[in-house]
Amino acid sequence: MKxxxxxxxxxxxxxxxxxxxxxxxxxxxxxxxxxxxxxxxxTAYSYDKVSAGEHSRTRNLRLGYVWEKHRIYGMxxxxxxxxxxxxxxxxSLHYNYLIPFPPLPNVKIALGATAxxxxxxxxxxxxxVVDDMEMEGWIYGPEASVLFPLFDFLELEVGYxxxxxxxxxxxxxxxxxxxxxxxxxxxxxxxxxxxxxxxx
Numbered sequence: 655m656k657x658x659x660x661x662x663x664x665x666x667x668x669x670x671x672x673x674x675x676x677x678x679x680x681x682x683x684x685x686x687x688x689x690x691x692x693x694x695x696x697t698a699y700s701y702d703k704v705s706a707g708e709h710s711r712t713r714n715l716r717l718g719y720v721w722e723k724h725r726i727y728g729m730x731x732x733x734x735x736x737x738x739x740x741x742x743x744x745x746s747l748h749y750n751y752l753i754p755f756p757p758l759p760n761v762k763i764a765l766g767a768t769a770x771x772x773x774x775x776x777x778x779x780x781x782x783v784v785d786d787m788e789m790e791g792w793i794y795g796p797e798a799s800v801l802f803p804l805f806d807f808l809e810l811e812v813g814y815x816x817x818x819x820x821x822x823x824x825x826x827x828x829x830x831x832x833x834x835x836x837x838x839x840x841x842x843x844x845x846x847x848x849x850x851x852x853x854x
Contacts (some may be wrong), residue, residue: 663768665802667810668823673678678719678854679716679719679851679853680809680853681716681717681850681852682714683715683811684712684714685712685845685848686709686710686712687708687744687843688707688710688843688844689708689742689774689819689840689842690843691705691839691841692704692707693706693838694742694838695834696835696836696837697832697833697835699799699832701788706838708735708740710733711734712847713732714730714847715729715730716728716729716748716851717829718748723751725748725764726747729745729770735848740774740775741773742772743771744772744773744843745770745803746768747768747769747770748767748797749767751764754799755800761800762800763800764798764799764811765796765798766798767796768794768795768797768817769792769795770792770817770853771791771792771793772789772791772821772840773789773845774788774789774790774821786824787823787836787838788819789821789822789823789838792837793818793819793821793843795816795818795842796816797814798813799811799812799813807853808823808850808851809850809851810850811847811851812848813846814846815845815846817843819843821840822839823838824837
């Protein structure tokens with residue numbers, strides 16, 4: 655809840671600084687998210703490294719403001735991994751600079767940056783000795799999208815985002831009199847999506 659409150663407060667503060675001609679927009683989006691996560695298992699006698707990244711279906715909601723050649727918005731991401739052994743959550747803030755697309759003057763390209771709070775939970779295979787793994791932290795990176803006008807108040811958006819991450823979690827336990835260490839690292843998160851934006 656504290657992260658949600660921080661996102662809402664930031665958007666409200668930015669809204670107060672915008673010109674009166676700024677427009678509010680609300681959007682919905684569906685897409686796919688992938689986190690590049692690895693798990694390392696170490697003992698005094700062995701070492702193993704496996705990929706644990708998830709491909710998730712996403713349903714997202716965005717709320718923001720657009721004025722002249724700029725827009726800012728917050729996005730709430732709902733990710734479905736397709737199974738019960740992992741959960742993903744993401745709340746993000748975005749800034750875009752809007753550039754006309756010369757061959758089609760009404761089409762715009764949105765280039766910008768994004769940062770957010772990423773939450774990742776894995777059900778470990780060593781339930782008897784290690785609790786479920788939970789990671790939470792900031793991620794950040796670039797994004798790009800294309801905006802196709804459909805009506806004065808409605809546009810189609812197709813976009814891609816890439817976040818850098820340094821999230822890491824380590825568990826240690828004694829198994830059969832041998833010290834084990836499990837290190838889970840998320841290096842990056844990426845997402846593509848297609849959706850509609852309604853401007854008021």
